[in-house]
Amino acid sequence: MKIAVVGASGFIGSRLVRKLRPEGHEVTTHDRSTGVDLLTGEGVPEALAGADTVVNTINAPGFDEPAVPFFRTTTETLLNAADQAGGGNVVLLSIVGIDQVPDVAYYRAKLEQERLLEAGPVPYTIVRAAQFMDFIEPITSWTSSGDTVRLPTTRLQPVAVEDLVDTLAEAATAPPRDGIVNIGGPDVFPLDELGRLTLRAHPDGREVTVDENAGLFGQVPQDAFIAPPGARLGTMSYERRLQHYA
Numbered sequence: 324m325k326i327a328v329v330g331a332s333g334f335i336g337s338r339l340v341r342k343l344r345p346e347g348h349e350v351t352t353h354d355r356s357t358g359v360d361l362l363t364g365e366g367v368p369e370a371l372a373g374a375d376t377v378v379n380t381i382n383a384p385g386f387d388e389p390a391v392p393f394f395r396t397t398t399e400t401l402l403n404a405a406d407q408a409g410g411g412n413v414v415l416l417s418i419v420g421i422d423q424v425p426d427v428a429y430y431r432a433k434l435e436q437e438r439l440l441e442a443g444p445v446p447y448t449i450v451r452a453a454q455f456m457d458f459i460e461p462i463t464s465w466t467s468s469g470d471t472v473r474l475p476t477t478r479l480q481p482v483a484v485e486d487l488v489d490t491l492a493e494a495a496t497a498p499p500r501d502g503i504v505n506i507g508g509p510d511v512f513p514l515d516e517l518g519r520l521t522l523r524a525h526p527d528g529r530e531v532t533v534d535e536n537a538g539l540f541g542q543v544p545q546d547a548f549i550a551p552p553g554a555r556l557g558t559m560s561y562e563r564r565l566q567h568y569a
C-alpha cells in the first residue's frame with residue numbers, strides 16, 4: 324500500500340514509519356522539514372497524491388487556546404486535500420476520553436479534529452490512545468518545585484509506544500472503519516502512583532505529594548482517560564517499561 328504519514332518526524336510518526344516500511348509498504352514522510360505545512364497548505368496536495376491511506380500524527384505547539392485553531396485549520400487542510408486526491412482512508416491519532424474534558428483547550432481542540440473527520444467527505448479511522456508511557460516522566464517535571472512533585476490522583480492507563488504503533492499500523496493498512504479504535508495500556512494507576520513508580524526507578528531526590536488541582540491532569544475528571552470497554556489493551560506494563568529504561 325502507499326501510505327502518507329504526516330507528522331513523520333514526530334515521536335509517534337517516526338516510529339510508525341519504521342514499523343510500516345519493513346512490512347513492504349510504500350511510505351512517504353511529511354512534516355514542515357520536508358516542505359509540507361498543514362497550517363499554510365504548502366506541499367499538501369503533492370504529499371497526498373496517490374496515497375491509499377494518510378495518517379495524521381501532527382501535534383500543536385502547546386496545550387493552550389491556540390491549539391484549537393491549529394487543529395481546526397490543519398485538519399480542514401488535510402481533509403480537503405485527501406478529498407481532492409480521491410478519498411482513501413484518513414487515520415487520525417487522538418486521545419481516549421477527550422469528550423469528557425471540554426474545559427481544557429487542547430482536548431477540546433482534539434475533539435474538534437475528530438468531529439471534522441466524522442462530518443467530512445473522506446473515509447476515516449480514529450485511533451484514540453491513552454497517555455504514552457514516555458509522557459509520564461515529563462509530566463512529573465511540570466509540577467515540580469524543589470524536591471516536591473505535586474500530582475493529582477487522576478487515573479491513567481498509560482500505553483507503550485510499541486503497542487500504540489502496532490494499532491496505528493493496523494488501522495493504516497485495514498479498510499476505514501468510519502469509527503473509533505481505543506487503545507490503552509494493561510494497567511490503570513492514579514497519576515500520583517505513576518509518579519512514585521517513575522521516581523523510584525530513576526531516583527533524583529524528588530518525592531510525590533498529592534495535589535488534586537496540580538497541572539493539566541488536575542483538570543481532568545478522575546476516570547475520563549481510562550480506556551472504555553472494548554478497547555484494545557497493550558501488553559507492555561509500566562513497571563516493565565521502567566525496568567527496560569533503567
Ligand SMILES: NC(=O)c1ccc[n+]([C@@H]2O[C@H](COP(=O)([O-])OP(=O)(O)OC[C@H]3O[C@@H](n4cnc5c(N)ncnc54)[C@H](OP(=O)(O)O)[C@@H]3O)[C@@H](O)[C@H]2O)c1
Nearest residue numbers: 330332333334335354355360361362381382452454455458
Ligand atoms: N502525549 C500523549 O500521551 C498522547 C496520547 C494520545 C495521543 N496523543 C496525540 O499524538 C499525536 C502525536 O504526538 P507526538 O508526541 O508524536 O507529536 P510530536 O512528537 O510533537 O510530533 C509532531 C509532528 O507534527 C509535525 N508538525 C507540526 N506542525 C506541523 C504542520 N503545521 N504541518 C505539518 N507537520 C507539522 C512535526 O514536524 P515539524 O515540526 O517538522 O513540522 C512533527 O513531525 C498528537 O496529536 C497528540 O495529541 C498524544
